[in-house]
Amino acid sequence: xxxxxxxxxxxxxxxxxxxxxxxxxxxxxxxxxxxxxxxxxxxxxxxxxxxxxxxxxxxxxxxxxxxxxxxxxxxxxxxxxxxxxxxxxxxxxxxxxxxxxxxxxxxxxxxxxxxxxxxxxxxxxxxxxxxxxxxxxxxxxxxxxxxxxxxxxxxxxxxxxxxxxxxxxxxxxxxxxxxxxxxxxxxxxxxxxxxxxxxxxxxxxxxxxxxxxxxxxxxxxxxxxxxxxxxxxxxxxxxxxxxxxxxxxxxxxxxxxxxxxxxxxxxxxxxxxxxxxxxxxxxxxxxxxxxxxxxxxxxxxxxxxxxxxxxxxxxxxxxxxxxxxxxxxxxxxxxxxxxxxxxxxxxxxxxxxxxxxxxxxxxxxxxxxxxxxxxxxxxxxx
Amino acid sequence: xxxxxxxxxxxxxxxxxxxxxxxxxxxxxxxxxxxxxxxxxxxxxxxxxxxxxxxxxxxxxxxxxxxxxxxxxxxxxxxxxxxxxxxxxxx
Numbered sequence: 218x219x220x221x222x223x224x225x226x227x228x229x230x231x232x233x234x235x236x237x238x239x240x241x242x243x244x245x246x247x248x249x250x251x252x253x254x255x256x257x258x259x260x261x262x263x264x265x266x267x268x269x270x271x272x273x274x275x276x277x278x279x280x281x282x283x284x285x286x287x288x289x290x291x292x293x294x295x296x297x298x299x300x301x302x303x304x305x306x307x308x309x310x311x312x313x314x315x316x317x318x319x320x321x322x323x324x325x326x327x328x329x330x331x332x333x334x335x336x337x338x339x340x341x342x343x344x345x346x347x348x349x350x351x352x353x354x355x356x357x358x359x360x361x362x363x364x365x366x367x368x369x370x371x372x373x374x375x376x377x378x379x380x381x382x383x384x385x386x387x388x389x390x391x392x393x394x395x396x397x398x399x400x401x402x403x404x405x406x407x408x409x410x411x412x413x414x415x416x417x418x419x420x421x422x423x424x425x426x427x428x429x430x431x432x433x434x435x436x437x438x439x440x441x442x443x444x445x446x447x448x449x450x451x452x453x454x455x456x457x458x459x460x461x462x463x464x465x466x467x468x469x470x471x472x473x474x475x476x477x478x479x480x481x482x483x484x485x486x487x488x489x490x491x492x493x494x495x496x497x498x499x500x501x502x503x504x505x506x507x508x509x510x511x512x513x514x515x516x517x518x519x520x521x522x523x524x525x526x527x528x529x530x531x532x533x534x535x536x537x538x539x540x541x542x543x544x545x546x547x548x549x550x551x552x553x554x555x556x557x558x559x560x561x562x563x564x565x566x567x568x569x570x571x572x573x574x575x576x577x578x579x580x581x582x583x584x585x586x587x588x589x590x591x592x593x594x595x596x597x598x599x
Numbered sequence: 600x601x602x603x604x605x606x607x608x609x610x611x612x613x614x615x616x617x618x619x620x621x622x623x624x625x626x627x628x629x630x631x632x633x634x635x636x637x638x639x640x641x642x643x644x645x646x647x648x649x650x651x652x653x654x655x656x657x658x659x660x661x662x663x664x665x666x667x668x669x670x671x672x673x674x675x676x677x678x679x680x681x682x683x684x685x686x687x688x689x690x
Contacts, residue, residue: 266690354690379687381608400686402654412689450684454608461659461682464667
C-alpha cells in the first residue's frame with residue numbers, strides 16, 4: 218500500500234478496458250487501479266463473508282488474493298456462500314473459490330492456503346499480505362487473527378454475523394482499536410450459538426461482506442473515512458445501519474500494553490473453564506438401546522422449528538431455551554439421553570441436568586446429524 | 600429518569616419481543632438493574648451474578664463505550680440511549 222508511483226505495476230490494454238469505470242472515478246484513476254493491482258489481501262475464510270469478498274475484490278482488480286480455508290463445500294453452504302455453486306459440493310472451498318475468481322478476473326493471482334489458521338502458521342501466512350479480512354466463523358480464530366494482525370501491524374477488516382444482525386469495523390490499524398479492545402474476552406463456549414446452530418439469513422453475509430470489501434478497497438486506495446474507531450451495526454430486520462464509537466483500550470493486552478508478544482493457545486483461551494465431563498453414547502449404541510426397549514427418556518433439546526425438519530422416533534422435545542423451568546417437568550430418577558443437532562447444546566443441557574441433581578444423563582455424540590450418517594440416512598440433515 | 604435500551608434481536612424474545620425497552624435509574628447500572636427486574640429472563644444475559652457487565656457484551660451510552668466513561672456507575676439523563684452489542688462470531 219505504501220508503494221511509490223514508480224514501483225506500481227503497469228496496466229495492460231485489456232486491464233485498462235476492464236477497469237474503465239474505476240479509471241474515470243476521480244478518487245481511483247489509473248494510479249488507484251495500479252494500487253489495487255499491487256495490493257495483497259488475505260481472506261481468512263471462504264464462507265459466507267468470504268464469498269462476496271472474493272467476488273468483489275477480484276472484480277475490483279485486487280492483484281493478489283490469499284485465501285485460508287480447510288473446508289469442503291457442503292450443500293448447506295449454498296444458501297449464502299455465493300462464490301460456490303451446486304456443482305462444487307464436495308470440492309475444497311479454496312479450489313471452488315479460486316476457479317470462480319479466475320472466471321471473474323483472470324488478472325488476479327490467488328494464493329491458496331488449504332489449512333486451518335493456527336498459532337503455528339498464522340504469522341508466517343499473514344506476514345506476506347498488506348491487509349487481512351476476517352471472515353471466520355468462530356471466536357478462537359477471530360482472536361488469533363486479531364493478535365497476529367496487532368503483532369505484525371496489519372489492518373484487520375473485521376466482519377461478523379449472527380441470524381439477522383452483523384458487525385463490521387477496521388481494526389488493528391496504528392491509530393485505532395483492535396478486536397480485544399472491543400470484546401476483551403470471548404463468551405463461554407455454547408453461550409452464543411454458531412450459525413450452524415442458530416441460523417443466519419442468507420443475504421446477511423452478502424451485506425456485511427460487501428461492506429468489508431468496500432473498506433478493504435478504501436484502505437488500499439487511501440480514500441474516504443474507513444471504519445477505524447467505529448463499529449458498524451447492521452440490522453437486516455429493521456433495515457437500520459448505525460455506528461458506535463470504539464476506542465483503543467490502554468489496558469488492552471494486545472494493542473495497549475503489548476503484553477501479548479506471541480500467539481497463544483486460542484482454543485484454550487476460548488474454551489474457558491473445563492466443562493463437566495458428561496457420558497456420551499454413539500448413535501449406533503443408542504439405536505441398539507432403543508431396539509432393546511431399554512427404559513429411558515430420550516430428550517431432544519433443539520428448537521421446535523428444528524424438530525419439524527426431522528426428529529428421532531421415540532424422542533421427546535424439551536428445548537434448551539425452555540431450561541431451567543422445563544427441567545422441573547423431567548423425572549430425575551430416570552435414565553436420560555439428551556440429543557441436539559451436533560451435540561453442543563445437548564452437552565450444555567446435560568450439564569444443567571446434572572447440576573439440577575439428575576444422576577444418569579448421557580449425551581448423544583454428534584447429535585441427529587451423526588444419527589443420520591450412522592443409523593438412519595432417511596433423516597434429513599440441515 | 601427514563602432511558603431507552605436497544606437490545607440485539609437475539610435478546611428481544613426475552614423482553615416480550617421488544618427491541619427497545621424503557622428503563623429507569625440515575626446510573627446506567629441502576630437502569631440495567633431496573634430492566635432486569637422487569638424482564639427477569641434478560642437478567643443473566645445482561646450482567647453476571649454480581650451485576651457487572653460481561654467482557655463479551657459491550658454497552659454504548661449515546662454511542663460511546665461505557666468502559667471509558669464510568670461504566671455502570673455513569674450518570675444517565677432523561678432520553679439517553681443505550682445500545683447493547685454482544686460478541687458474535689458467525690461468518
